[in-house]
Amino acid sequence: MTGPRANASQRRILYIDCYAGIAGDMMIGALLDLGLPEAHLRARLALLGPLDYELEVRRAARHGIVGTDVQVHLDVPLKATGAWSFTPVASTSAPFTSLKEHGHGRRYREIRALIGDSGLSDLEKRLALAIFDRLAVAEGKLHGISPDEVHFHEVGGVDAIVDITSAAIGLAWLAPDEVVCAPLPVPRGTVKCAHGTMPLPAPATLELMVGAEVTAIDGHGEWVTPTGAAIATTLATRYGTIPSMAITAIGYGVGDRDPPSRANLLRLIVGTAPSAELASDVVLETNLDDSTGEAIGYLTERLLAEGALDVWVSPIVMKKGRPGVTVSVLTDPGRRPHLERLLLSESSAIGLRRVPVERYKLARRIETVESTFGPIRVKVAFEGETILNRAPEYEDCRRAAEAHRVPLKDVFADVLRTMGKP
Structure with a gap:
């Protein structure tokens, strides 16, 4: 193997x-x-x-x-x-x-x-x-x-x-x-x-x-x-x-x-699985102009906890000049019905939009870098044999910053230097 x-x-x-x-x-x-x-x-x-x-x-x-x-x-x-x-x-x-x-x-x-x-x-x-x-x-x-x-x-x-x-x-x-x-x-x-x-x-x-x-x-x-x-x-x-x-x-x-x-x-x-994957997903959207920030934050957490691939909130101006937000939910087709029910039950929305999308995903793997502050995992994204991006894992950097009582940005910078990335 x-x-x-x-x-x-x-x-x-x-x-x-x-x-x-x-x-x-x-x-x-x-x-x-x-x-x-x-x-x-x-x-x-x-x-x-x-x-x-x-x-x-x-x-x-x-x-x-x-x-x-x-x-x-x-x-x-x-x-x-x-x-x-x-x-x-x-x-x-x-x-x-x-x-x-x-x-x-x-x-x-x-x-x-x-x-x-x-x-x-x-x-x-x-x-x-x-x-x-x-x-x-x-x-x-x-x-x-x-x-x-x-x-x-x-x-x-x-x-x-x-x-x-x-x-x-x-x-x-x-x-x-x-x-x-x-x-x-x-x-x-x-x-x-x-x-x-x-x-x-x-x-x-x-x-x-x-x-x-x-x-x-x-x-x-x-x-x-x-x-x-x-x-x-x-x-x-x-x-x-x-x-x-x-x-x-x-x-x-x-x-x-x-x-x-x-x-x-x-x-x-x-x-x-293929190194680079093309996935057929769905974006669910609804506009809200009568929800509090707390309610929208809670809705976002629930959607992610229930399997949404991503959730984002965008500011908009609606009819009659009312400020509002668009809640967008990226999901695979299998989770769509469940997330639709959750989006409608946990918000004041009375409808939503379904937008089919194709999502191109780079392959990724995790490498461990020995930094000054201990082992830090780094997410490596690549296409074929070409590495396109490296990103230190936030949770590892956060724990290292807390353990060594240094700024989080210092841990990130040290990991990037160790990888030879400016």
């Missing part, structure tokens, strides 16, 4: 279908199930040096669906400051709230040195460090300390290092041009961690979800772990339903639990 594309005009897309959540071990299992050679993974992990663990890989089923189950067994006694996995316990608020914690905690600077000094490839290092960097920034913000000084209670153990590095190895092997992630599921309940009992999502997980799409689900317990959230939000270039593509491979990663409500599986779907 790796190597040069048979057709240079095709781009590879990875879809993370986390309908039942995501954890580090589930990601490893799904990558192996997708085709990542186990021998390759073990050989690359060995480059980290001796970490006193054993990787168990086996086939397992959830609700009749067979996938790959991965367990990281540690050769050290259980501790109260390690990485977690699920353990079901009796609870009036949630059937799965207890956590089995093990492994030795480490500060981020120690983890960074461990990975940076290893024999992994530059790409594998960048991906692994980018994931850990998101964790460090999230934890540092919660506790009011520098990311370098963060001591990872829940994700600092050997198993988390193996989980995150394995995800980086798998992504480097797969080499997708784009990673799309389904909305992250958020259930009800509480979780027990080193900081005590906390509502779900756990504080670090919730902080990592900033900028991501989430969806509420029925059920209790933790479906997205901090490690899983860090992996998904670092790798994803966007969120939503599965994109248009020709499916080439599917992998299932098995989770620790087997609840009756849904199969505890992480599904990775790989496909190909």
Whole structure:
């Protein structure tokens, strides 16, 4: 699956279908199930040096669906400051709230040195460090300390290092041009961690979800772990339903639990799509002259949350010289009926216009740049083999600016300088 594309005009897309959540071990299992050679993974992990663990890989089923189950067994006694996995316990608020914690905690600077000094490839290092960097920034913000000084209670153990590095190895092997992630599921309940009992999502997980799409689900317990959230939000270039593509491979990663409500599986779907795509879409428009700014802002947020490709508001002058706005909604034909109903129900409009359009989309991929302020993802747009544009990801730049207490524009400028772009 790796190597040069048979057709240079095709781009590879990875879809993370986390309908039942995501954890580090589930990601490893799904990558192996997708085709990542186990021998390759073990050989690359060995480059980290001796970490006193054993990787168990086996086939397992959830609700009749067979996938790959991965367990990281540690050769050290259980501790109260390690990485977690699920353990079901009796609870009036949630059937799965207890956590089995093990492994030795480490500060981020120690983890960074461990990975940076290893024999992994530059790409594998960048991906692994980018994931850990998101964790460090999230934890540092919660506790009011520098990311370098963060001591990872829940994700600092050997198993988390193996989980995150394995995800980086798998992504480097797969080499997708784009990673799309389904909305992250958020259930009800509480979780027990080193900081005590906390509502779900756990504080670090919730902080990592900033900028991501989430969806509420029925059920209790933790479906997205901090490690899983860090992996998904670092790798994803966007969120939503599965994109248009020709499916080439599917992998299932098995989770620790087997609840009756849904199969505890992480599904990775790989496909190909043309490098530049011509899409037939629809623009919905309506004119408003009696809505408040708050109402229009709310309408815009709702339309985007419900799947609109883009929404914009333009000032106009209507009949009798009344100032107003045109609300324009770009959508694919499949979502058009739903967004039309939403546009009419959430505004004072009594009608709208449909304008068929063709939308030409450049291919894009995400690259990680090692800036002065840490790893920053950069969106690269290209046509064929020609790169036409590069743009640093805003959320990464914002987090770096907050973590290092520097102006946002300084982070953007540093990334552009690192890329050699004036």
